[in-house]
Amino acid sequence: xxxxxxxxxxxxxxxxxxxxxxxxxxxxxxxxxxxxxxxxxxxxxxxxxxxxxxxxxxxxxxxxxxxxxxxxxxxxxxxxxxxxxxxxxxxxxxxxxxxxxxxxxxxxxxx
Amino acid sequence: xxxxxxxxxxxxxxxxxxxxxxxxxxxxxxxxxxxxxxxxxxxxxxxxxxxxxxxxxxxxxxxxxxxxxxxxxxxxxxxxxxxxxxxxxxxxxxxxxxxxxxxxxxxxxxxxxxx
Numbered sequence: 001x002x003x004x005x006x007x008x009x010x011x012x013x014x015x016x017x018x019x020x021x022x023x024x025x026x027x028x029x030x031x032x033x034x035x036x037x038x039x040x041x042x043x044x045x046x047x048x049x050x051x052x053x054x055x056x057x058x059x060x061x062x063x064x065x066x067x068x069x070x071x072x073x074x075x076x077x078x079x080x081x082x083x084x085x086x087x088x089x090x091x092x093x094x095x096x097x098x099x100x101x102x103x104x105x106x107x108x109x110x111x
Numbered sequence: 112x113x114x115x116x117x118x119x120x121x122x123x124x125x126x127x128x129x130x131x132x133x134x135x136x137x138x139x140x141x142x143x144x145x146x147x148x149x150x151x152x153x154x155x156x157x158x159x160x161x162x163x164x165x166x167x168x169x170x171x172x173x174x175x176x177x178x179x180x181x182x183x184x185x186x187x188x189x190x191x192x193x194x195x196x197x198x199x200x201x202x203x204x205x206x207x208x209x210x211x212x213x214x215x216x217x218x219x220x221x222x223x224x225x226x
Contacts, residue, residue, distance in 0.1 A: 033214075043201065043216040091154065098143045098162060098205050100214060102155040 004103035006092050012109045018080040021106045024073055025094030033100060034067055034077050035091040043091075049075065082110045113138040115204045117217035125225045130174075130189040132220045134202030137183065143205035144185045145214070146176055150198045158200075161185065172196070197224045 005024040013019055025032045033048040047057040049069045060067070064083070069075040079086055087110050093100040118133040136142055146158040159170025166178040176187045185202060202217040 042218050045214070093155075099145075099157060099160060101157075102147075104154040 004092055004094050004101055006090075006103035006106050008106060009104060010107045010109075012111065013082055014111050015083055016081045017110075018078065019082045019086075019108060019110075021077040021090050021092075021108070023075045023077070023092030023103060025075070025092070026101055027073070029094035029096045029101070030072070031095040031100075032069060032075050033093040033095070034075070035093065036088045037091060037105070038088045046077070046090075079108075082108075084110045086110050113140075113142065113204050113215050115144075115202050115215055115217040117200075117202050117220050119220050120218065121221045121223065123223040123225060124192045126194055127191050130187070130192045130196065130222065132187040132200050132202075132222065134185045134187065134217060135183050136185060136202070136204050138204055144176075144178060145203040145205070146170065146174070146185075146187050147201045147203060147216075148198050149201065149219075155201065158187070192222075192224045194224050194226065197222055 004026055007022045031050050034046040035043050036046055037043045044059055046059045047067045048055055052069045052072055065079055067077045087108055089105045089107050091105045092103045114137045116135045122132060124130055141163055144161040147155040148158050149155050158174050159168045159176055161168045161178045169175045174187055174189045176185050178185050199219045199221050201219050203214045205214055
């Protein structure tokens with residue numbers, strides 16, 4: 001198995017632009033998680049899905065952030081409009097038990 | 112509610128000496144506990160996990176951790192550090208038991224290994 005796949009690996013954009021991060025979970029996993037990692041706040045859960053349904057989005061910082069999971073093999077995290085303070089590494093993880101498998105992350109820089 | 116506290120933000124050891132990374136947790140339920148490692152510019156890799164079986168858990172790369180309920184601790188140890196162990200380590204508690212499967216991460220401990 002290729003593991004959790006995230007794209008792009010790096011994204012540099014200007015303030016105000018829309019950013020879309022993508023994640024393909026491990027086949028057969030029924031839960032998917034989006035995390036954000038910054039120096040100031042460490043690793044934070046943004047949202048997670050179970051069987052493609054959002055279960056807990058209390059970590060989503062603002063309405064500028066939205067996440068979708070249209071099917072079991074794909075999820076997106078969108079930021080519109082982006083701001084410099086959104087600069088971080090965004091991780092996707094998937095699970096079918098209490099163990100989560102993490103993707104390599106997307107490093108987002110908003111200028 | 113659940114939380115995890117990593118008592119040291121940085122730990123420095125010499126190659127070949129023991130490693131101890133400390134973690135205390137708080138949970139209203141019988142927790143599942145994990146240690147993850149993150150090498151520079153890499154994703155997170157699971158080192159080991161505790162899920163209410165044996166209290167002494169062995170993981171990859173010679174690491175192990177002991178669950179001590181009386182002390183609410185889950186410290187990570189390794190008898191002899193290697194240069195390749197230099198990384199950031201996260202102690203993590205699962206929301207299992209609350210219906211919430213998401214993980215709560217500690218703030219991380221950066222391990223430096225001196226030659």
